[in-house]
Amino acid sequence: MGPEFTLEYIQTLIAGGERGALEAGLAGLHSADAAERMLGLEPTEVAHFVQLLGPDKALPVFEFVPLDVQKEALKHLDRQTLVQLTTLMSPDDRADLVEELDEDFKDRLLSLLSANMRQNVRRLMDYPEDSAGAYMTTDYAxxxxxxxxxxxxxxxxxxxxxxxxxxxxxxxxxxxxxxxxxxxxxxxxxxxxxxxxxxxxxxxxxxxxxxxxxxxxxxxxxxxxxxxxxxxxxxxxxxxxxxDDLYDIITEEATEDMYHLANLDTDEKIDSPLMRSVKLRVPWLLSNLATCLVPAYVVSLFAHTIQEAVALASLMLIVASLGGNAGNQSLTVVVRALALGEIKLRHNQRVLAKQVAVGMFSGLIAGMVIGTIAYLWYGNPWLGLIVWLALVGNLIIAGLFGALVPIILRRLKLDPALGSSIFVTTATDVGGYSIFLGLAVLVMPHLAGR
Amino acid sequence: MGPEFTLEYIQTLIAGGERGALEAGLAGLHSADAAERMLGLEPTEVAHFVQLLGPDKALPVFEFVPLDVQKEALKHLDRQTLVQLTTLMSPDDRADLVEELDEDFKDRLLSLLSANMRQNVRRLMDYPEDSAGAYMTTDYAxxxxxxxxxxxxxxxxxxxxxxxxxxxxxxxxxxxxxxxxxxxxxxxxxxxxxxxxxxxxxxxxxxxxxxxxxxxxxxxxxxxxxxxxxxxxxxxxxxxxxxDDLYDIITEEATEDMYHLANLDTDEKIDSPLMRSVKLRVPWLLSNLATCLVPAYVVSLFAHTIQEAVALASLMLIVASLGGNAGNQSLTVVVRALALGEIKLRHNQRVLAKQVAVGMFSGLIAGMVIGTIAYLWYGNPWLGLIVWLALVGNLIIAGLFGALVPIILRRLKLDPALGSSIFVTTATDVGGYSIFLGLAVLVMPHLAGR
Missing domain, CATH: 3.10.580.10 (CBS-domain)
Incomplete structure (x- = not known):
């Protein structure tokens, strides 16, 4: 086999113009793996690689190189190689690549292509980002x-x-x-x-x-x-x-839903530059702030109640936290079912009724456990009782909003996952604090001083 | 076309034994769509359908019928049809179906099959649920x-x-x-x-x-x-x-990750019976309870502090809520990257460092906004300052645990998504409350009475 076909070795071969050894090393590798080993090559090196092997032999590997490297590498190709490589690419990949190019270079490249191909690229680039047209290839049998x-x-x-x-x-x-x-x-x-x-x-x-x-x-x-x-x-x-496009599409759509449920921008990648991630996340945190001011305000209305029975300040957290968790459960089940087409419009009411019922029964069962703990912790049965009742109420709210928010977003032709967890958490926070503290006001004579 | 090919019409045709009209109706339909229209048929009706059309013509539709209906329908087939239908099925579908059957009926069916096929079914059923063997078909060219x-x-x-x-x-x-x-x-x-x-x-x-x-x-x-x-x-x-199996596998794996992030059991479906959903969710809610008792306990330690400055009770919620949100952001990015193989083991430290840094900078920026709001709300600059500092601290914790928890779970060969959000939220809750209330203790002379 000769020396191992590592990034460093590939760099040496490219620099030395050793076409034979490069071809030999590539022969035993799938193109996807070859491209993976070449991650870390400078765009100029990728360009040399294409020049050295010729566009037809280099293309299978080049196709697996990340788009931003492809884009830079093109600039370092001689005119003939550039035209040949672009012409050999499959129409959908070609359009995706051209779309990424800087305006000047894009115009220059398009002017070099045949009139037919130029038109083909322009037409493919015209389709909106998430449409079938943007993903199709025009090379079919x-x-x-x-x-x-x-x-x-x-x-x-x-x-x-x-x-x-x-x-x-x-x-x-x-x-x-x-x-x-x-x-x-x-x-x-x-x-x-x-x-x-x-x-x-x-x-x-x-x-x-x-x-x-x-x-x-x-x-x-x-x-x-x-x-x-x-x-x-x-x-x-x-x-x-x-x-093969569908593999990617299914994966991307699932990632999009997960990201939206976690209030993340889909442009964020694990290796996004630091400040780019910060820029993408801060707006979400601030929109979360806008909504968590509501429960915070609700709690501030009960400041007097809390001062009289400060045990409430810690117990209210449990009611809200479990409500948030239950809301997120219903939300995720419904968002995923919508994404997979498992909910038809006519089923909306049934879905809603079930999630509310699940909330109620879960609240009755989990609430009994939690109420008992609250009772034992502070030695006050009234505290246990209002924790239980508040949890039942809040888990009903969780089921209701967990199902309602994505269904409404879908009705409005919006993404059912987008920002939905913020609404649901706001509902369960407000619900949890106000029901619990409201009940506390009613039974205050039994709580005061705790 | 004749009358529309609805569930009711299909039922009439099956009951009347009208083979010709059934075949004519099916001719214009993809089998997946035919099976969809037949959702709602009783297993006995599905069995009649198979008898009427014969196993070879019924199989393409039968394959798309849900597994639990298939399973019941088999029991109503005559012996010859049962054997023919099972024999015609593709080996992976056949093994999946036989695996679902009740023990008695499974043994009876297996005894009716040829020795070769019986062995094939047994071998396929032996592979663990999530292994390649469980998904493969043995009919290849x-x-x-x-x-x-x-x-x-x-x-x-x-x-x-x-x-x-x-x-x-x-x-x-x-x-x-x-x-x-x-x-x-x-x-x-x-x-x-x-x-x-x-x-x-x-x-x-x-x-x-x-x-x-x-x-x-x-x-x-x-x-x-x-x-x-x-x-x-x-x-x-x-x-x-x-x-086609891969379409399903990619979808299922994504659903699994989403469910685990939301603390849901993967057995729950949108149309699971009510009490089954309750049974699957309550354990998760109780395990969430176990962990949210920790932050509740932390807050109870500061009862005296809160009584002195009850504004803290509402502001602490904001610090914890944003921490939870930021933790969930980091967690989701890392879980998805792990699932898609975008993080290699040697990158762990870099991933961790980046998420911590994103937390710090997001905290500095978002904290400035939130601190200002807290200041304006209660007219006390000290409150604004400790909100800001607590948020920076808590968002660092969010980045740290959001990245660390899934990476550790992966190292332990566990699912990085499973239960991870509970750990992360506990960390950000405890972090948020204790940093914020701890800082409040330090500056208490400037807060008391608010």
Missing amino acids: LLHPDSDVQSALEEVRLQAATAETVYYIYVVDRSLHLLGLVSLRDLIVARRRSRVGDIMSKPVISVRADEDIEEVAKLTTHYDFLAVPVLDDQGRMLGIITF | LLHPDSDVQSALEEVRLQAATAETVYYIYVVDRSLHLLGLVSLRDLIVARRRSRVGDIMSKPVISVRADEDIEEVAKLTTHYDFLAVPVLDDQGRMLGIITF
Whole structure:
């Protein structure tokens, strides 16, 4: 095997222009792994790497290099290599990369591309960020319905060099209207003389280019499709979204929900620069401040009550904390079910009623334990009783708001996870403190002095 | 189209034994959609449906019926249909279903199957729940290296009827040791006389049957594979895991992390029966109680301080609440990065240092705003100052514990998300109350009476 194919060794080979040794080292590696070992290369080194190997051999690795490094590396390529590399890229990757470039360089690069390709890049860049159009590739395999299977297989063989996948092949008429779908499995099994139009399956489930990518993911995984076609308003093929994109999309959508539940900006990454993370988090903390001023104000209204029975100051925390926890439980169950399409609009009331009931019963059971502890701690049964009652009340609030907030956000066509935990926690904090301290006022003669 | 293909209509057709109309209605529908419309059918009706259509035509729809309905429906099938249907199922689905059956019925069914199939089911059921073995199917396409492409294509055509996918074909020796991989794309493009052994790619990236399914998902999506082979300790093929399983696995793993962050049991579903949800949630609420008794106790130690300056009772809530929020931010970023494999062990210290620094700077900035509000609210600059300082301190604690807890859980080979938010919130609650009230004690002469 020779020396280990480490970052340092790769750097030496690139610097020394040792094309043969580089190719040998890459031969035993998957491109994704090669790109991973090359993390840490300067963009100029990546550019040298591309020049050295030539665009066609370098591309499989280059595709796995992070976008911000790709972007910088392009600037150091000679004109011919730049055009060749960009031309070889798959249309969706190309559009994503061009979109990242600085305006000047973007214009220069676009002017170097063929008119067709320039138009293709421009069209792909035009789709909104979270739409099907932004994720699709325009390199798909297609057939006409009148071909026989024998010649269809020949055509697919020719298209295999460029198409993103040849396992689903789309059957279209002359104006690219989608008529049906044949899988390569269907084709190799079919009799050689059958007509493609006779063996294709139809209707084909498809999405529009402006469809929300989260819906596309739901649809595709629902049907276990390997790829899904993207159509324009007239039902003509624009592109396809394939399973490997779907891996990323499902992962990204889940990350987005988790981040939103934790009041985090989705732009934050584990390796974001320090001050960028700070900048992204402070607004969320301040919006949380705005809402936690409400419970703080509620408590300040009961200042006199607390002064008379200071045990309340610590016990009220338990009521609020468990309420927050229960609210977050209901919220998470409902947000996830909405994201996965498990809640239909007509089920809203049932979902709501159940979460409220879960809150009530959990409150009755957990409240009994907690009330008993409060009683034993301060030796006052009245304290135990109001802790219990307040917990039941607050867990009902938790179930109600935990289900209601995401359902309302969804109705308003907003992300059900976004900022929802702030609303729910505010509700359970206000609910917990006011019910508990309110009850304390009622039974004050039995508490005072504790 | 005739009448709409609704649940009621399907029920009528099944009751009337109208096979023709049922088939006609199903013809225009994807099986996943047909199964969705049939949600609400009694298991006996599902069984009638299978009897009526015959196992081969009913299976595509039956596969999409929820597992608990499948399980009940089986009991109402006649013996021949039962055996045929089970035999036709894909091995992984079959094993999943048999695993769900009651012991008696399971034994009866297994005794009806062929010896080979019985062994196959037993082997698949033996793999631990979250292992690669539990998710794989044993119906994969395979070739020998000495075949030429022409005859390989013939063989694949024959295997297409049963193999889960024919797009990745595994090249094995006579004892099933995995030698290489050819894609169907490679095969149709290759010259007819080439040897499979010469065009196959190798080494093939594979997983062991006992590998954690989360790691399998990470690997497969990293390489954008359509399927991944599962091997035994000797490197022999046991099965494959395909892209459609991966859609589910990625989704399930994300749900698991979200649920664990919200202290929810992963067995809870949006439509779990009420008392089951209560049963699953109460233990979590009580474990949260155990930890929120600590901050409540800390506050009780400062009872005298609070009595002297009751403004503290409301302001301490803000310090704790923002600390909890910031802790949850760090926790979520780190848990997600761990789940996606973005943090290597050697990066732990850097991750920790960054989260602490983010906490400190966020505390300095947000604390200034909050301190000013506290000052204006109660007209006391000392109150503002200690709110500010306490917030800086508590947000450092938030960053520290938000990063430390999941990293330690991972080191202990536990799920980094499981129960972690309880630890982090306890840390920020205790930290928030004790720093804030402790500072209050120090400056008490300037606060008393407020």
